[in-house]
Amino acid sequence: MIKTKGTGMTAKRNKDKSYVVRNIKQKQKFKYKLILEGMVVGILVGLVIAAFRLLLVKADHVRGLAVQLVKVRPIYAFAIMLALILLAWILNWLLRFEPDISGSGIPQIEGELKGLEDQNWRKVLLAKFAGCILAIGGGLALGREGPSIQLGGMIGKGFARRKNALLTEERLLMSCGAGAGLAAAFGAPLAGVLFALEELHKNFSAEVLISTMAASAAADYVAVNIIGLQPVFNFNVDHRIPLRLYWAVILLGVILGVFGVIYNKTLDKMQDLFGRFHSSFISIGIMMMISFLMMFVYPAVLGSGNDLVEAISSGKFALGALAILLGAKFFFSTGSFGTGTPGGIFLPLLVIGAITGGLYSTFLSNVFGVEEYYIKGFVIIAMAGYFSAIVRAPITGVILITEMTGNFMTLLSLVATSLVAYVVADLLGGEPVYDQLMHRRQRVKSESGDIMPDHEYLTDVYNKEDKKYIKKRISIRERKVVIDSSVHYGSHMDGRAVMDMGLPEGSLIVSVMRDGKEIIPHGSTIINGGDDLEILCRLKDIAATEAVLDEKCKVVALSDKHE
Numbered sequence: 001m002i003k004t005k006g007t008g009m010t011a012k013r014n015k016d017k018s019y020v021v022r023n024i025k026q027k028q029k030f031k032y033k034l035i036l037e038g039m040v041v042g043i044l045v046g047l048v049i050a051a052f053r054l055l056l057v058k059a060d061h062v063r064g065l066a067v068q069l070v071k072v073r074p075i076y077a078f079a080i081m082l083a084l085i086l087l088a089w090i091l092n093w094l095l096r097f098e099p100d101i102s103g104s105g106i107p108q109i110e111g112e113l114k115g116l117e118d119q120n121w122r123k124v125l126l127a128k129f130a131g132c133i134l135a136i137g138g139g140l141a142l143g144r145e146g147p148s149i150q151l152g153g154m155i156g157k158g159f160a161r162r163k164n165a166l167l168t169e170e171r172l173l174m175s176c177g178a179g180a181g182l183a184a185a186f187g188a189p190l191a192g193v194l195f196a197l198e199e200l201h202k203n204f205s206a207e208v209l210i211s212t213m214a215a216s217a218a219a220d221y222v223a224v225n226i227i228g229l230q231p232v233f234n235f236n237v238d239h240r241i242p243l244r245l246y247w248a249v250i251l252l253g254v255i256l257g258v259f260g261v262i263y264n265k266t267l268d269k270m271q272d273l274f275g276r277f278h279s280s281f282i283s284i285g286i287m288m289m290i291s292f293l294m295m296f297v298y299p300a301v302l303g304s305g306n307d308l309v310e311a312i313s314s315g316k317f318a319l320g321a322l323a324i325l326l327g328a329k330f331f332f333s334t335g336s337f338g339t340g341t342p343g344g345i346f347l348p349l350l351v352i353g354a355i356t357g358g359l360y361s362t363f364l365s366n367v368f369g370v371e372e373y374y375i376k377g378f379v380i381i382a383m384a385g386y387f388s389a390i391v392r393a394p395i396t397g398v399i400l401i402t403e404m405t406g407n408f409m410t411l412l413s414l415v416a417t418s419l420v421a422y423v424v425a426d427l428l429g430g431e432p433v434y435d436q437l438m439h440r441r442q443r444v445k446s447e448s449g450d451i452m453p454d455h456e457y458l459t460d461v462y463n464k465e466d467k468k469y470i471k472k473r474i475s476i477r478e479r480k481v482v483i484d485s486s487v488h489y490g491s492h493m494d495g496r497a498v499m500d501m502g503l504p505e506g507s508l509i510v511s512v513m514r515d516g517k518e519i520i521p522h523g524s525t526i527i528n529g530g531d532d533l534e535i536l537c538r539l540k541d542i543a544a545t546e547a548v549l550d551e552k553c554k555v556v557a558l559s560d561k562h563e
Contacts, residue, residue: 260389
């Protein structure tokens with residue numbers, strides 16, 4: 001598709017007349033460039049996210065000074081209010097300048113990996129970076145992780161575009177950048193890798209694993225050299241939750257599962273509420289005025305709130321104070337996100353989880369006489385459980401909280417709470433938050449007629465008459481990509497022929513990997529559980545192709561599929 005410079009393959013190109021051959025060859029070549037390119041992307045992401053985090057710290061510091069100023073000299077309150085209105089106007093302008101910066105940015109990355117988006121990486125980088133600093137600095141309860149993931153993904157995309165990479169390679173580099181963004185944002189390289197596998201791709205892929213691991217490690221290395229090695233939540237757990245209290249651990253998982261579904265539904269309702277306003281300036285302005293009032297009334301709810309976690313884990317809050325803080329932070333956080341302002345929900349939801357854990361532990365202490373020193377353990381496991389219920393990525397949640405706290409003493413209880421919260425949220429029919437946000441985004445864009453632009457893309461096309469490659473412009477949605485999928489044991493396709501897959505027209509299974517050996521399939525080739533498939537399809541067909549793969553290759557069939 002895109003001519004690769006310096007390959008010295010001019011003589012062989014004439015034989016490679018199909019997108020199938022060229023994508024497969026490029027993908028195989030990329031295996032040997034994965035680590036290097038992933039590291040380069042990771043270094044770039046680490047530099048950008050380190051600067052992002054440092055500026056956010058400065059923004060929090062300025063907001064803290066403003067809070068102190070209005071307390072000591074209320075005469076300056078009017079000037080601060082005008083400054084917040086100005087911030088709302090600037091944020092509204094940034095959203096008009098580049099609408100793809102709204103919200104956390106993770107649905108945009110997922111949408112692009114599914115072929116539903118085509119973001120302008122330059123504009124997103126600039127506008128998202130500035131918008132998040134202004135929004136969080138203005139006091140809105142938003143996080144840095146989603147924006148860091150989107151920024152990282154755009155760096156990966158920009159790197160791929162600058163080197164004229166094929167779409168297959170571009171998607172892998174975007175995944176590298178997204179995972180590296182999470183790693184640099186939280187100092188959690190393993191969580192960055194797992195997030196790319198569990199949330200972005202929802203599939204194990206050696207290419208994604210290797211490249212994202214290299215990118216996440218490089219990004220974290222760069223970031224810690226600039227920011228430092230101190231964990232995001234820096235407190236020690238001196239007492240492991242004993243087995244006699246695992247009834248409380250399981251019960252907490254149930255509560256968090258229910259609470260997570262309520263959070264997602266509230267988030268959706270807040271978006272509906274603020275979506276009624278014709279201008280985002282009004283929506284953002286309302287929340288900025290609430291932020292202004294909170295400076296006088298309850299400044300603890302302002303900003304991301306990561307400082308609250310250590311204060312709660314130390315047991316400084318009484319039961320009633322924690323209940324009020326939980327309600328205030330819950331509604332202020334969902335309201336802040338509902339405006340569409342650039343900013344994430346990762347860190348705010350972890351803080352809400354921590355408050356829930358502190359409230360739960362304090363209740364156990366007051367009512368059942370459970371020792372107060374277990375509060376740190378309950379705070380940590382509540383963060384992981386709440387994340388699992390909302391995002392529906394329990395493995396990422398467990399590893400993320402472990403890396404963010406530097407604590408391994410609560411690992412068993414972390415797993416137990418996260419698993420229970422995941423199951424409860426799933427049984428209640430709650431949709432994972434980023435799937436919910438992506439589906440909402442696509443629905444709104446469809447209703448407004450704002451579909452992915454069908455601009456042309458300059459590429460190499462083989463001319464049969466002249467027997468050589470020529471430059472030609474084709475539709476961006478006609479670009480070809482190779483995607484991977486595993487076949488689960490007991491799934492619909494386990495033991496069935498390729499022709500029974502029912503892929504969209506134009507999608508083609510080009511390779512079956514079985515026991516380390518490659519099979520070039522035909523229609524009657526039998527697919528077995530454990531096989532890894534490589535499918536060639538057009539950009540516009542990725543979502544439809546992946547939907548078929550999810551249904552027929554990744555879901556265990558309960559009935560006899562051969563009946």
